[in-house]
Amino acid sequence: MSLALEEILCLPGLQDMAVRAGARNLQRRVRWPYVAENEGIAEWVMGGELVFVTGINHPRGEANLLSLVEDGEAVGIAGMVILTGGTFIQGIPPAVIARAEQLGLPLIEQPYALKMVVVTHLIGTALVQMSQVRRSRNDILGQLLTGDYPSLAIARQRAAHLELALDRPRRLVALRLSAVDELFERHGPAHGERLWQSTRQALEDHLHAWCRNRPGAVMAQLPGDLLVLLLAEDGDLRMALAELHRQLLEVAGEMGLFMGLSSLAEDCAHYRQALNQARQALEVAQNLRPATGLCDFSELGVLRLLQGIVDRSLIDDFVGQTLGPLITPGRKNPYSLVHTLDALLKENGNGLKAAQRLGLHRNTINQRMQRIEQLSGQSLDDPLFRMNASVAMLIWRMTETQGKE
Template sequence: MSLALEELLSLPGLEVMAVRAGARNLQRTVRWSYVAENEGIAEWVMGGELVFVTGINHPRGEANLLSLVEDGDAVGIAGLVILTGDSYIQRIPQRVIDRAEQLGLPLIEQPYALKMVVVTHLIGTALVQMGQARRSRHDILGQLLTGDYPSLAIARQRAAHLQLPLDQPQRVVALRLSAVEAMFQRHGPEQGERLWQQARQAVEDHLDAWCRRQPGAMSALLPGDLFILLLPEQPDLREALARLHRQLAGPAGEMQLFMGLSSTAHDCAHYRQALNEARQALDVAHNLRPATGLCDFSELGVLRLLQGIGDRTVIDAFVAQTLGPLIETGRKHPHALLHTLDALLVENGNGQRAAQRLGLHRNTVNQRMQRIEQLSGLSLEDPLFRMNAAVALLIWRMSETNNKE
């Protein structure tokens, strides 16, 4: 994992550095530190730096500091540190603090009494140590995921030393950026490579920050630019991954990102099998392109057949023909009949249990059952209709982003 700004600020010796704005984004990853001596910083940074402003070699009035805040936000620095004291910058103007807060740019005040040589040494050392720890974590997780280890017992010992939480059931998520070839064709090799590396790093940083907020979560990067998450089992995991997919749209830039979710691996000895499942689900997600970006291995039985259909319009037409009559666009809850049909199929046609699942009165479900049969022209007792509806609902759930009232 990378070094987050909040971790950096907690290093012994940096306690006097105070956050003045942008505290909500202290999870940002710090790639390196940079002392700004020029009037502007836009052309001197690449993103992810913690930029220090001293005012020693260039006057730093309010207008210039505001410009640095704007530039820093535009290029994606991790944060801006302004040194204050009696000699150069006496204080940070309130307008600068307000603008940084508005943009969400972490703005930190450092007293001149805290020597820059001490600060840069502490930060540089921490970044090197964190980089080494991260490489070790990726190495051991990569071995467990691929099964390429000399001894499982040694792998367990190394994982314990690195404090990796392997003593709980985990699900593996495989993520990969898509449409890379099209991006290179649009921009050419030089610009395409720059955009690709930028997006790859942004996605990796976002995943690291996301994992820091998820207890027990781990991340790794495998050869072939395959991003891996290991996540503890939780009831709302699919919803959390759907939200993550939406959040990754920005870092992915021009490219798309798809995810495959494995079944539960109850022990690290089963990580290899879980990775294989996640990759199979990822292949299906890439071909069917669900709106949530996610495919679950548990759904692969039918979906593997569907991905063999090269023309997506054939699949869409099947869903429209099967479920279209049940979507009541003029009503407050246009998908109510679809949710009812889904619950009935899950409960094997038992209306009472379907009502309990939906939190509705049995009479309401009975009325909806009658309406489903009326609009579809088919009986819920018809096994062919139930089979078609189950497949169509599976595709619909993958394709719709707002199908829950």
């Protein structure tokens, strides 16, 4: 049960609250409001609170406010609200604003004229309502993803009522944290559980924020450790997911994270099949560990066979023997021959089309084709070499940091 700070600030009746620092982190999730009545807050909060500082029960000079900002950021509060303009705190000292901005802690100013009871009531009510809506959304999404619904017509009606636009084409992404066993082995059951729960919560918060900024994106939370995204298909989806994976690795800390991408589901009637595809792709990603963290179901044909090879060095040796001679370290474009081979394979060996794909002159492609055959000792007309090269290219694209032309 949580709301983003930016969602709270948009609640009717709270328009007089103003962000003074930490605006870049307004996507932080607020789990509950907390009114600070003691000198410090470190031992009274657990993380995720929106802390209100009134100055009523304790003097709040600049030194104390700076201490609250430091402690609040250290223990992971969502943000801090300082009431100003009344008898107790006339204004927020510039040094406090500057420090909060430096730390990235959202700092919000609330005028005393805006009654605390009104603010906390609005936030508390919104949190409860959001919890109910999210529970209902997860319920209907869970039914559609597992196929466990009494009536597809009713499921569609419920989705429409909850403002879930599910009758448009979507691709599903299945996400899961990895190396969980190692986390518990390193830290033991108690500390390991705290790390696991906090990381999982941070992961969910980041995904919620990411979905809010991507049109049509929906997140579903199923029982267990699997997270699911429903995404509209567009041209930059793979690039967006690669960037998302990079961001999530920072959140995951000691653990890793992998993703599986389904083929396109035309509407919610096909979600169960799409989730099955995404889970299969996720399993392959966990075994082959691609650099982008993502495996696409459409590429699973050969990869499903390769994941059965226990010794990963056999796969690496195969790629190295097939493509290694074509890579020229130290040159401006060390992967130019590899990219040329990739284009030739995609165009079924047609040099003219490969040249058009790469934006090169046909003579340049001809020279590169000769060079590929010289270095590899293979003929581009040999179907066995082209098959091996296609498989090696598929693995290489997944696991290597590739150069650009």
